[in-house]
Amino acid sequence: MATRSRALQYIRTLARQKTVTRDELLKAFDSGLGEELEEVPVHKLGVAEILYYLGGGIVFFGIAILLGQNWSTLSFETKFLATFGSGIASYVVGLIFSRDARTESVSSAFHLISALATPLGLWVVFDHAGFDANSYGIQCLISGAMLGSHLLSLAVFKKNLFIVFSILFGAWLFFSLTSWMVGGAALFRDWKFYMYRVLAAGTSFMLIGYAFSKNKRRAPLSGFFYSFGVFGFLAAALALGGWNHDKNVFWELVYPGLIFAILFLSVHTKAKAFLYWGTFFLMAYILKITSEHFSTGLGWPLALVIAGLAMIAAGYMALSIKKKYLYSE
Amino acid sequence: MGFIKKNITLIVGISIPILMILFVAASIYLPGFFIHPKYNFLYATGYDIASCSPCLYSVENHKLVRNTINPSKGKSRPDQGDWRLHICDVAKNESKEISFEEARKLDLDPRQRSPDGFEVTYGSRSDGFPPFFFESTWDYNNPYLKGHNLNKRLNLQVSPSYRVNFRVIGWIK
Numbered sequence: 001m002a003t004r005s006r007a008l009q010y011i012r013t014l015a016r017q018k019t020v021t022r023d024e025l026l027k028a029f030d031s032g033l034g035e036e037l038e039e040v041p042v043h044k045l046g047v048a049e050i051l052y053y054l055g056g057g058i059v060f061f062g063i064a065i066l067l068g069q070n071w072s073t074l075s076f077e078t079k080f081l082a083t084f085g086s087g088i089a090s091y092v093v094g095l096i097f098s099r100d101a102r103t104e105s106v107s108s109a110f111h112l113i114s115a116l117a118t119p120l121g122l123w124v125v126f127d128h129a130g131f132d133a134n135s136y137g138i139q140c141l142i143s144g145a146m147l148g149s150h151l152l153s154l155a156v157f158k159k160n161l162f163i164v165f166s167i168l169f170g171a172w173l174f175f176s177l178t179s180w181m182v183g184g185a186a187l188f189r190d191w192k193f194y195m196y197r198v199l200a201a202g203t204s205f206m207l208i209g210y211a212f213s214k215n216k217r218r219a220p221l222s223g224f225f226y227s228f229g230v231f232g233f234l235a236a237a238l239a240l241g242g243w244n245h246d247k248n249v250f251w252e253l254v255y256p257g258l259i260f261a262i263l264f265l266s267v268h269t270k271a272k273a274f275l276y277w278g279t280f281f282l283m284a285y286i287l288k289i290t291s292e293h294f295s296t297g298l299g300w301p302l303a304l305v306i307a308g309l310a311m312i313a314a315g316y317m318a319l320s321i322k323k324k325y326l327y328s329e
Numbered sequence: 330m331g332f333i334k335k336n337i338t339l340i341v342g343i344s345i346p347i348l349m350i351l352f353v354a355a356s357i358y359l360p361g362f363f364i365h366p367k368y369n370f371l372y373a374t375g376y377d378i379a380s381c382s383p384c385l386y387s388v389e390n391h392k393l394v395r396n397t398i399n400p401s402k403g404k405s406r407p408d409q410g411d412w413r414l415h416i417c418d419v420a421k422n423e424s425k426e427i428s429f430e431e432a433r434k435l436d437l438d439p440r441q442r443s444p445d446g447f448e449v450t451y452g453s454r455s456d457g458f459p460p461f462f463f464e465s466t467w468d469y470n471n472p473y474l475k476g477h478n479l480n481k482r483l484n485l486q487v488s489p490s491y492r493v494n495f496r497v498i499g500w501i502k
Contacts, residue, residue, distance in 0.1 A: 134456060174346040178353050184452025184471045185357065185480035194455075200349045207342030214338075 052109035060116040067120075076128045084121020090114040098159065108161050115165045119146055136180035143172040160221055167208065167225070171201050191239075198236035205229030210269060226273035230262060234281040244292060255285055263318075267325040275326065279318035286310045360479040366419045368443040368500045371432055374486060375412035379469075379493035385412050388439035388499045393432045415486055416501070419447075419474060424486045437499030447476035449483065449497050469493040 014020045063082055067074065074082075094110035097103040122142045127133040147169040154162035178197060209225030212218035237258055241251040259282045266274030290307040333340060371393070373386055383396055393414075414432045415424045442448045452471035470487040472495065473480050487495045 170346070174350065177350055179455065181350075181353050181357055183482065184454055184468050185473055185482070190453060190455045197349065200345050204342045204345040207338050207345070211336060211339035211342060 049105050049108065052106055053112055056109035056112035057116070059113050060120075063117055064120065067124075076124070079124045079128075080121060083117050083124050087114045087116075087118030087121050090117060095157070098157070111161050111165070115146070115150070115169075118149075119143070122146075136176050139176035140173060140180050143169050143176055147173055160218060163218070163221060164224065167205075171205075174201065195236040195239050198232045199240070202229045202231070202233030202236060206233065209271075213269065213271070223271065223273060226269070226271045227277070230273050230277040234258065234262065234277055238281060238284060238288070241288070243288075247292070252289075256282075259285065263321065267321060270326055272322070272326060275318055275321055279314055282314045283311045286314065356478070357480065360477070361481060364477050364479045366443065366447045366474060366476070366479070366481075367445050368438075368447070368502070369419050370417050370443070370449065370500050371414060371427075371435060371437060371498045372417060372424075372449075372485065372495050373412045373414050373498055374488070374495050376494060377492040378412065378496045381496075384496070386414070386498055388437045391436050391438070391499075391502070393429070393435065393437060393498065395429060413486075414498075417483060417485060419483075422481070422484050424484060426486070435499075436502045438502055439499045441497075442476070443500040444502070445476075447474050447479070449473070450475045451493075452482070470495065 011020075011025065063086060067079060067082060071079075090110045091114035094107040094114060097107035097110060119142050122145060123133045123138075126138050126142070131138055147166060150162050150166040150169055153159075154166055175197060178193075182193065205225045206229035209222040209229055212225065213222035237251060237255055240248055241255055242248045259278050262274050262278040263282075266272070266278060286307050290303045290310075294303040294306065378384075383398065385396055385398055387394055387396060413426055414429060415426050416432075417424045438444060450473050452468040452473050454466055454468040454471070469492065472483045472485050472487070474483055475481075485495055
């Protein structure tokens with residue numbers, strides 16, 4: 001209703017200013033009547049849904065803690081039922097709830113429980129079968145099975161939630177598979193290899209987020225993927241720069257360029273995740289560079305003053321960008 | 330074609346991890362097809378073998394010699410008498426145990442690196458469920474042959490332990 005009255009008020013203003021004519025308005029109105037409206041249900045995450053997800057997470061932790069505390073006393077059947085059984089049951093309950101518009105939002109919480117409890121159930125099965133369930137090979141099997149089942153669910157039910165879980169299980173498979181392939185070979189230092197993979201996954205998440213932002217049905221997911229993508233990308237690039245004696249000059253020099261590219265993207269995509277994380281990591285970079293290069297020569301107090309001023313400048317820049325480019329009229 | 334053009338960002342986004350998997354696979358498995366180390370090596374196995382000083386076996390004038398070890402007082406060093414000698418056939422990635430008398434006939438190069446530029450290194454082991462990563466540790470008894478971009482896991486007859494239980498004695502010329 002607010003949109004309707006605002007639109008009418010805007011038309012009155014335009015008429016007063018003689019910016020549009022009656023004929024133009026009628027033409028626009030008639031052409032609108034002829035178009036078929038694409039009904040796209042857009043769900044934005046509200047407080048209630050956040051609470052549902054929190055509740056789902058707490059239920060999973062309850063199951064995990066129950067298992068952890070009584071691992072030696074519980075039989076395999078009990079462990080299996082508590083994990084895999086509750087995972088399957090939650091999936092079915094989620095499907096039943098998703099059939100009714102009134103309970104659809106609650107179904108997401110049950111799908112979350114299912115997505116967390118089912119892999120734990122598979123872990124219990126592999127552990128009982130005598131495999132090293134923590135090994136990367138078994139992690140590949142679990143994440144691959146979860147990815148397959150969620151892609152199948154997505155193909156059948158076409159729910160956005162299954163896209164999120166498919167991509168998250170895909171990311172788990174990516175990390176596990178690459179770790180399994182490398183095994184114990186010291187190709188390069190493990191944490192660096194991990195950071196390069198986070199960099200790749202972050203870039204992938206940002207691109208997926210951008211692709212979703214262009215699709216009305218998937219648009220609500222873009223913020224989630226932007227946030228995780230930008231965070232992973234900038235955190236990994238910062239870590240690759242190293243620290244003191246173990247630093248990498250290439251990444252240290254390239255990093256400011258990456259941050260400004262991310263800030264530029266916040267204007268292009270109008271996504272606040274790029275602006276917030278870009279500003280946060282710009283501040284982190286200022287602190288890192290100050291403590292590495294200026295704390296000994298200038299002394300800590302002066303270095304802190306410079307870092308503080310630079311951070312104020314970064315914060316001011318972020319606010320300016322937000323006001324100028326990210327607020328929609 | 331229209332689908333690809335319309336979803337190019339999504340396709341590129343999904344392709345990045347797949348390309349990285351292919352890159353990792355290529356960098357691990359491809360060198361094995363083209364690079365073939367030539368020199369086999371003699372190694373000894375035994376409990377905590379890396380920290381021996383002096384050691385039971387050493388190489389003098391390209392020949393294996395057995396040293397006399399006096400048990401040091403006050404130290405609970407394990408007995409070196411149960412050390413065993415093995416030859417690793419690098420091409421077949423197999424090991425076989427040999428006697429001291431057989432080993433004495435071998436012409437050995439005791440340097441760390443083989444004449445064709447390879448060395449035996451420890452593997453590493455990391456744990457964790459993504460996104461949680463725990464710093465990796467050395468896996469002392471999971472040896473690799475490393476050099477010229479090759480990282481080949483070796484099947485040595487080593488018992489799993491947190492101690493280093495194998496020691497390369499020399500490359501067989």
